Amino acid sequence: xxxxxxxxxxxxxxxxxxxxxxxxxxxxxxxxxxxxxxxxxxxxxxxxxxxxxxxxxxxxxxxxxxxxxxxxxxxxxxxxxxxxxxxxxxxxxxxxxxxxxxxxxxxxxxxxxxxxxxxxxxxxxxxxxxxxxxxxxxxxxxxxxxxxxxxxxxxxxxxxxxxxxxxxxxxxxxxxxxxxxxxxxxxxxxxxxxxxxxxxxxxxxxxxxxxxxxxxxxxxxxxxxxxxxxxxxxxxxxxxxxxxxxxxxxxxxxxxxxxxxxxxxxxxxxxxxxxxxxxxxxxxxxxxxxxxxxxxxxxxxxxxxxxxxxxxxxxxxxxxxxxxxxxxxxxxxxxxxxxxxxxxxxxxxxxxxxxxxxxxxxxxxxxxxxxxxxxxxxxxxxxxxxxxxxxxxxxxxxxxxxxxxxxxxxxxxxxxxxxxxxxxxxxxxxxxxxxxxxxxxxxxxxxxxxxxxxxxxxxxxxxxxxxxxxxxxxxxxxxxxxxxxxxxxxxxxxxxxxxxxxxxxxxxxxxxxxxxxxxxxxxxxxxxxxxxxxxxxxxxxxxxxxxxxxxxxxxxxxxxxxxxxxxxxxxxxxxxxxxxxxxxxxxxxxxxxxxxxxxxxxxxxxxxxxxxxxxxxxxxxxxxxxxxxxxxxxxxxxxxxxxxxxxxxxxxxxxxxxxxxxxxxxxxxxxxxxxxxxxxxxxxxxxxxxxxxxxxxxxxxxxxxxxxxxxxxxxxxxxxxxxxxxxxxxxxxxxxxxxxxxxxxxxxxxxxxxxxxxxxxxxxxxxxxxxxxxxxxxxxxxxxxxxxxxxxxxxxxxxxxxxxxxxxxxxxxxxxxxxxxxxxxxxxxxxxxxxxxxxxxxxxxxxxxxxxxxxxxxxxxxxxxxxxxxxxxxxxxxxxxxxxxxxxxxxx
Numbered sequence: 001x002x003x004x005x006x007x008x009x010x011x012x013x014x015x016x017x018x019x020x021x022x023x024x025x026x027x028x029x030x031x032x033x034x035x036x037x038x039x040x041x042x043x044x045x046x047x048x049x050x051x052x053x054x055x056x057x058x059x060x061x062x063x064x065x066x067x068x069x070x071x072x073x074x075x076x077x078x079x080x081x082x083x084x085x086x087x088x089x090x091x092x093x094x095x096x097x098x099x100x101x102x103x104x105x106x107x108x109x110x111x112x113x114x115x116x117x118x119x120x121x122x123x124x125x126x127x128x129x130x131x132x133x134x135x136x137x138x139x140x141x142x143x144x145x146x147x148x149x150x151x152x153x154x155x156x157x158x159x160x161x162x163x164x165x166x167x168x169x170x171x172x173x174x175x176x177x178x179x180x181x182x183x184x185x186x187x188x189x190x191x192x193x194x195x196x197x198x199x200x201x202x203x204x205x206x207x208x209x210x211x212x213x214x215x216x217x218x219x220x221x222x223x224x225x226x227x228x229x230x231x232x233x234x235x236x237x238x239x240x241x242x243x244x245x246x247x248x249x250x251x252x253x254x255x256x257x258x259x260x261x262x263x264x265x266x267x268x269x270x271x272x273x274x275x276x277x278x279x280x281x282x283x284x285x286x287x288x289x290x291x292x293x294x295x296x297x298x299x300x301x302x303x304x305x306x307x308x309x310x311x312x313x314x315x316x317x318x319x320x321x322x323x324x325x326x327x328x329x330x331x332x333x334x335x336x337x338x339x340x341x342x343x344x345x346x347x348x349x350x351x352x353x354x355x356x357x358x359x360x361x362x363x364x365x366x367x368x369x370x371x372x373x374x375x376x377x378x379x380x381x382x383x384x385x386x387x388x389x390x391x392x393x394x395x396x397x398x399x400x401x402x403x404x405x406x407x408x409x410x411x412x413x414x415x416x417x418x419x420x421x422x423x424x425x426x427x428x429x430x431x432x433x434x435x436x437x438x439x440x441x442x443x444x445x446x447x448x449x450x451x452x453x454x455x456x457x458x459x460x461x462x463x464x465x466x467x468x469x470x471x472x473x474x475x476x477x478x479x480x481x482x483x484x485x486x487x488x489x490x491x492x493x494x495x496x497x498x499x500x501x502x503x504x505x506x507x508x509x510x511x512x513x514x515x516x517x518x519x520x521x522x523x524x525x526x527x528x529x530x531x532x533x534x535x536x537x538x539x540x541x542x543x544x545x546x547x548x549x550x551x552x553x554x555x556x557x558x559x560x561x562x563x564x565x566x567x568x569x570x571x572x573x574x575x576x577x578x579x580x581x582x583x584x585x586x587x588x589x590x591x592x593x594x595x596x597x598x599x600x601x602x603x604x605x606x607x608x609x610x611x612x613x614x615x616x617x618x619x620x621x622x623x624x625x626x627x628x629x630x631x632x633x634x635x636x637x638x639x640x641x642x643x644x645x646x647x648x649x650x651x652x653x654x655x656x657x658x659x660x661x662x663x664x665x666x667x668x669x670x671x672x673x674x675x676x677x678x679x680x681x682x683x684x685x686x687x688x689x690x691x692x693x694x695x696x697x698x699x700x701x702x703x704x705x706x707x708x709x710x711x712x713x714x715x716x717x718x719x720x721x722x723x724x725x726x727x728x729x730x731x732x733x734x735x736x737x738x739x740x741x742x743x744x745x746x747x748x749x750x751x752x753x754x755x756x757x758x759x760x761x762x763x764x765x766x767x768x769x770x771x772x773x774x775x776x777x778x779x780x781x782x783x784x785x786x787x788x789x790x791x792x793x794x795x796x797x798x799x800x801x802x803x804x805x806x807x808x809x810x811x812x813x814x815x816x817x818x819x820x821x822x823x824x825x826x827x828x829x830x831x832x833x834x835x836x837x838x839x840x841x842x843x844x845x846x847x848x849x850x851x852x853x854x855x856x857x858x859x860x861x862x863x864x865x866x867x868x869x870x871x872x873x874x875x876x877x878x879x880x881x882x883x884x885x886x887x888x889x890x891x892x
Contacts, residue, residue: 003041004196006186007034013184014042018155024148024178026133026158028185031526032197032502035159036066039129042157043084044072046127050084051120053092054131057472058500060086063131078112080119092116092147093140105143106150117147125153132499133158133179134519141174148178161526163187166518166568188522188529189570189578189891190629192621197529199621200540202571202585203607204562205367206600207359207547214549216401220333220350221552227330228302228553232280237314237323242280244313245272245305250282258286258794259835268308271301283876285794288787288835291886292592299334299553307343334554349398350549354558355514356407357547364412365419367510367543368489372426374612375507378535379488382503382527383510385409388431388493407512413437413491414461428487430478432496435465437487445481471496479503499523504532508541516564525569539614543607550597559594567591570631570891574610575761576620580631580889590886627892631775633782634890637732637766637789640882645766649733649758654726655856656802656825661726662856726804729881730855732766733758738854739785740770742837742847749777753854769890782887784834791879795832797844797860798871799851801880802828830875833860 003011010027017025029035040063043050052063060076063086067074075082078091094110106117120126128151130136136144136158148156158179164172191197209217231241249261249272262269273293275281283289297305306327314320328338335348364383371381389410405411409429416427417438428437428445435442439456442465446454454467467474475496482490483505490497494513498520506528513524528540546562549555563582571584582589586603589595595603610617639645655662737753744752755772770781792798802825832838837847844860851857861868 003037004034005194006184006191006196007038007041009186010038010184011041011045014157017183018046022180022183023154024156024158024180025183026160026175026179027183028160028163030186030188030191030197030529031161031523032530033161033186033191034196035131035161036062037070039063039131039157039159040066040070040072040084043067043127043129044070046155048125048127048155049080049123050127050129051080051123052084052086052129052131053089054086054500055089056500057088058475059131060088062500062502078116078119080123087116089136089140093143104146106146117150120147120154121150126151126155128154128156130156130158132160132519134160134162136174136178141178145174145177161522162519163522163568187570187629187631187891189572189621190627192529193623193625193627195623196531198531198538198540199618199623200525200529200542200571201610201617202525202566202569203541203543203611204582204585204603205363205543205545205607206595206603207357207363207545208597208600209353209357209547209549210359212401213353213357213359216398217350217353217549217552217555222333223330224299224302224333224553227326230326231302231306237309238317238319239313241306241309244309245275245281248272248308248312249284252284258284268304271297271304274298274301275305283793286796286835288793288795288832289790290783290786291590295593298556302553303331303334303336303343310338311342348554348557350552350554351557353398353402354547354549354555355561356402358403358406358411359547360407360512360545361411361415363545364510364512365415367545368416368426369419370608370611371508371541372488374614377485377488378507380482380485380503380505380507381489381510382497382506382508383409383412383489383491383512384494384497384524384527385412385491385512386494386514388429388434409491409493410436410460412512416489416491417462426487427489427491428478428482429462429491430475430496431493432471435474435478436462437465439463441487444486445478448481448486449477475501494520494524498527501527502530503527504530505534506530506540507538508543511542511544511565514561516561518568521565521569537615537618539617541611541614541617546594548594548597548600550594556594563591572617572620574620576622578621578891580891583886583888629891631889631891632769632771632773632778633775633887634767634769635736635782635785635789636886636888637768638884639764639766640884645729645732645881645883648728648731649737651737651854652734652856654722655852656726656804657856658800658802658825658828658858661722661804663722723804730801732768734854735788736768736770736785738847738850739788739834740781741850741853742843743781743784745846745850746837746843748836749773749781779887780836784836786885786887787834788832789881789883789885790832791877792830792832792872792875794872794876795835795863796838797833797841797847797862798830798868798875799833799844799848799860800828800830800858801851801855802857829880830871830878831857831880 006029010029014025014027027035027038029038039052054060054063063084064074064076067084072084073082074084074086076086078087092109092113094113095108109117130144148154156179163185164175164182167175188197192199208214230236234240258269270292272281272284273287273289274295274297276283277289277293278296310324310327314323324338331338331343332346333350335346335351336343337346368381371379385408387408389408390405403411409431413427413429413436428441429435435445436459442456442463446456446465452467452469454465457464457466478490479501481487483503494515509524509528511524513520525542528542532538544562544565547558566582566585568580570578570580572578573584573587575587578584581591586606653664655664733756736756736758740749740751740753740756743749749770751770751772755770756768757771758766758768760766768785770778773781805826833844833847837843841862848857848860861871863869863872
């Protein structure tokens, strides 16, 4: 059996784990990377009776088929009579309704489940494979923990496509209990680079609500907007909202540190800093404004802060009933409710409008038309929704705003079949209970299914295919029909056509779902990534349709859903960098706020251009080229308007002191050429003139002034060079190098400035990262650099950098400087010592030393001292670099 590179590496890692005595192990491979084959090969090599548990019947059948192809006897019966028994988690985890709630989960199982447990116990040493084991974390984790405790002789292999970095703390704890550490992990980019998954691009189509939806949203926002206005009224509440926030975050009467608050209540602290950015709160001591804080507060920020006010203040004092009433009335408009225990999330019709906006169906038709033009008959597009049809009626207040079926698979199919720009035979719907499409399409499909009597009935805007079969039987028929080109667009639900459904010819996915868990995201995008032997140049496009209501307090809900879908998921951006998050869709995208509505058309047009250039997407992935399969943080630095950052990447040669300039590592050769050589030339000319004229006095009259003039000119040129070096802004490379050296000397990162990589992009953006370190060290470096380049906030230490201005200087001044006469600095610029290096005087001293080496400066000053407090009072809010920074997680 031929294994791919990552399958082979995983097998080698498993072999080491078993030989070291481990009985439990888990492997992470992306969808399409061959987890099933890996498991079958493990069962074959170990020679143990094998039981596989998987989340659905589609994956269950894949194990049976793969085992048969490998010559391993397999079945799907509970009697465990075959060498490999493929079952579903549900075959075990069916609970008896009469069981006691406080009993162990094993004891609560239905009799069939208890019988399966007994058979597993009596099977002796066996291999238990838990496929897509992330499902254990969501549903059956504690049950499996009890089961494994009853099977001490079993070897356990967990297989999943969900990376451990995407897990919550609770999930990670359970995985550690069930499996121990990861034995082997390969990322999606690594498998793409190997050529075992298709290169792909992530694209977005931005929409705004329809006119009716926008009108309803505007009305729903009024109460909350009024509440926000009331919050700034000093008479609103016995302790006004802003007074409470000042006590809570600025003066902090309890004496808690800002670092402690950030650790214990990070979301609340971030909300407070965004309120500071909006000019409504003073800057808390010790806080640092970074990318996520430099924007106005969101509705969720307001809710968090109001909740803190309600629970910590209003409810503890009399006379606030009218305030609590106003809050209670306004919160439902942003999907929140006020309870006795504080503010809690409620049902949000706003989110329903955005998630199911009819504008998304229109956008889907536009994407289908775009992809049809690009690929023609090669198109195999999958459109995924959450539901086949709406199962619940709309709330009364949404009557006339949304169609009842809006956002469902039914609505999408009807729109595609009635769109005049599309061919009616292009789309087919398949769900757990329905096959639907045009009559012609269904007729052709029925002809591909032998020996089954099928019937075509008219439906609501399309026809339905019915017959004596189940989804387990008809999905394979539909899949073969779709791959063969019987239709070019397949509409279905994520539950049926997501995890476990395989079709090699899928060219892309249109994601209309609301699911944002890492498992759902990986599985949804994985549908298009399988390589197609019939199309070796395949490039997959994954589209997400997003509706944004600009101006509504919760109008960014759908955008935040997009952010959650892409957090922890790598893709290639337009510059060929493999980056995590929405930045791989577009480098200008921020995870903290959607683009402006005015830019939607431009962005959609840009996405359409990328969709047309699939070959460029393939080239950006650099398939077949070397890689490290590691992730790290990169700081992207964009200079402000008219700002020029230096380009030097070596330690400073000219350092400005408080009262002098220090020239380090002078370069004598150029100085010699500019000063000594001209003087010698003049001297030789003068001697010749004196010999020829026998007029030595003439020589003196000619040679000496000329030699002096040459020397002064050379000194002036040297002075100009020194001044140019002294006035140059510190480069990103020098700033980052000073930071890297200080962090290394403090023992916080394992590499110093020699591992720093700084590049300048064609658009003028700088990118800096620290290689050869762990991802956590890389993030520590990036956060510190972002803080160092930010405006001065409330640092514990600051340090000076004396500067010389670029004013015009006379030739005499320049000559004096070139002759070694010092110049006095024109001023001083102060910089924050990053908080990780400002925890104590020793670390601050290390940073000052590194800063002096690379840039030049003085001692770090503690802002708690009288001198430091004065500096901070004068410099707070100043921006020594005038740049904007973002941190992005990149793969390489």
